[in-house]
Amino acid sequence: MQLDKRETWQGEDYLVRPLRGSSSTKAYRCPGCEQEIMPGTPHIVVWRADDPDAAERRHWHTGCWNARDRRGPHIYRNR
Numbered sequence: 192m193q194l195d196k197r198e199t200w201q202g203e204d205y206l207v208r209p210l211r212g213s214s215s216t217k218a219y220r221c222p223g224c225e226q227e228i229m230p231g232t233p234h235i236v237v238w239r240a241d242d243p244d245a246a247e248r249r250h251w252h253t254g255c256w257n258a259r260d261r262r263g264p265h266i267y268r269n270r
Contacts, residue, residue: 193262200259204240207256207265209233223255 195206212233219228228234228250235256238248 198204203238206240206245208236208252209253210236219250221252221255222249223251223259226252 195208198205198207210233212231213232215228215232218230219234220226221228221234233253235251235253236245236248237251237256238245239260242248
């Protein structure tokens with residue numbers, strides 16, 4: 192059974208779930224660094240606590256999530 196951790200960021204409560212690399216089968220784009228999280232890479236999934244279906248969940252590199260308050264504005268690149 193997966194236990195989600197509750198964290199507060201920018202005045203909102205979020206649920207954070209770590210994923211082992213073996214459970215990820217496709218690439219995701221990290222909103223913290225805008226780089227891909229390749230399949231098989233351990234990372235975390237984050238969504239607002241008031242989103243019961245986790246419909247707006249985002250996959251983050253663990254280090255990017257941990258550094259989210261120390262980063263400057265996002266630079267969005269062409270994909």
